[in-house]
Amino acid sequence: MNNLIKFFIVTLGGLSLLSQAAFADHHSLENVKKGDVIPVTLKQLKPTQASVGYDQIYYKLGRYQFDTEKLFDEMCENNGQKAISKFSRSSNPADMSSYQCTDEIGAKPTDMKTVVIGPDNGLYLTDGHHTFNVLWHMENGGPDFKVHVVVADDYRHLSDMEAFWSQMKDDNNLLLLDDKFQPIEHSQLPTSLGLDNFYNNPYRALMYYTRKIAWEKPKPAFNYVEFYWGKEIFDKIDLSKYDLNSEQGYKKAVEDTAQVILSVDTNNVGGTMRSAERLGQFKGFDKKEFEKLFRKNQKIDYMLRYKKQLNQQGIEHRKAS
Numbered sequence: 001m002n003n004l005i006k007f008f009i010v011t012l013g014g015l016s017l018l019s020q021a022a023f024a025d026h027h028s029l030e031n032v033k034k035g036d037v038i039p040v041t042l043k044q045l046k047p048t049q050a051s052v053g054y055d056q057i058y059y060k061l062g063r064y065q066f067d068t069e070k071l072f073d074e075m076c077e078n079n080g081q082k083a084i085s086k087f088s089r090s091s092n093p094a095d096m097s098s099y100q101c102t103d104e105i106g107a108k109p110t111d112m113k114t115v116v117i118g119p120d121n122g123l124y125l126t127d128g129h130h131t132f133n134v135l136w137h138m139e140n141g142g143p144d145f146k147v148h149v150v151v152a153d154d155y156r157h158l159s160d161m162e163a164f165w166s167q168m169k170d171d172n173n174l175l176l177l178d179d180k181f182q183p184i185e186h187s188q189l190p191t192s193l194g195l196d197n198f199y200n201n202p203y204r205a206l207m208y209y210t211r212k213i214a215w216e217k218p219k220p221a222f223n224y225v226e227f228y229w230g231k232e233i234f235d236k237i238d239l240s241k242y243d244l245n246s247e248q249g250y251k252k253a254v255e256d257t258a259q260v261i262l263s264v265d266t267n268n269v270g271g272t273m274r275s276a277e278r279l280g281q282f283k284g285f286d287k288k289e290f291e292k293l294f295r296k297n298q299k300i301d302y303m304l305r306y307k308k309q310l311n312q313q314g315i316e317h318r319k320a321s
Helices: 054-066 068-078 127-139 163-171 202-207 223-231 247-263 287-293 300-314
Strands: 010-013 013-017 037-041 085-086 114-117 124-127 145-153
Touching: 010 068, 054 068, 054 127, 054 202, 068 085, 068 127, 124 127, 124 145, 127 145, 202 223, 202 247, 223 247, 247 287
Parallel strands: 013 037, 114 145
Antiparallel strands: 010 013, 037 145, 114 124
8 A cells, every 4th residue: 555655745834844754755756846845864865066165064063062052953943943942961863853943844944955856856955065964974963864955946847857957057056166166067966965975175164254254145045155256266365375274274264265355346256247245245354253253162163173083083084086
C-alpha cells in the first residue's frame, strides 16, 4: 500500500507546509509548488555556487561550541520559527522534538533558506550554502540533518537541464565563478554540501566580516551579493599578504578591505550593473562596529579559536581537485 509515502499539505501563514511525516523525495514533490515550505535532508540539496568563505563557517562552528542558546536560536530561525523558547542540556539540534521555538515551522519564511526544483526533480539551493555547510560539519549535524526550506521557484516545466541552467543564470539563481572569480561551467559545481566540495574564497568571508562596517546587504535582497562585491575588490587588495590566522592580521585585513569597499565608485559592481550605493555601500567607516567585531566572544574571536582547534587536530578543509 502506497499510503506510507503519502504526505499532507497544511496551510500556514499563506504558505503550504509539507508535513514532517515524509521528507521531500521524487514522490512527495509531485504536488509541491512555488512558495511551499518543505522538509529536506542536507544530502538532498544541490549547490549552485562553487566556493564559500570558510572563515564565516568557522565562526559559526566555533560559536556553537560555547553558545548553546545561539545554536538553538538559529535552528529555529532556519525553520522559520523566529527564536528559541525552550531547550535543555539534553536538547539535540538534530531532534526538533527536543526543543521548542516561539512559532510554528514556516511562520517566518523570509528567515528561511531557499531552493528551486529542477526538471530532474533535484532541489537546488539558492540561498544558505554557508548556513547549511555549518549544519553539515557541526556536532550532531551531517548529511542526514533535517531542515525546512522554501521553494523559491519551480523549473520543472522546462524542456531539459540545459534550458534549466540557462534560466537559472538569467534569474541570478546561479553563480558560475571559482575562488578567483574566474568563470566555470555548471558541470564544475559541487554535487553536495560539505566543505571539501567547495573552494575557499577569503574575499567572500571578508565581505561577511565587513558588513555593518563598510556596507550592508541591500533590500530587496540580491543573490550572491557578497561574491559580486568580492569580485569587484579582488584586484584592489591582495589578501595573501595578511596573516588570517591571527587577530592582528585579521584586524588589518578587515580594516583595509572595508576602506577599499568605501572607495569603490562604479555603477557596475562585480558586473551586476548596479551601483556601489545600491549594493549597500556606506558613506563612511563604522569604527564602533569594527571594534565590536574584535572583542572577546565576538565573531573573529570565535572563528580564530575554531581555526586553531583545526590546526591542532591537523584538519585542513580543501576542495578536492
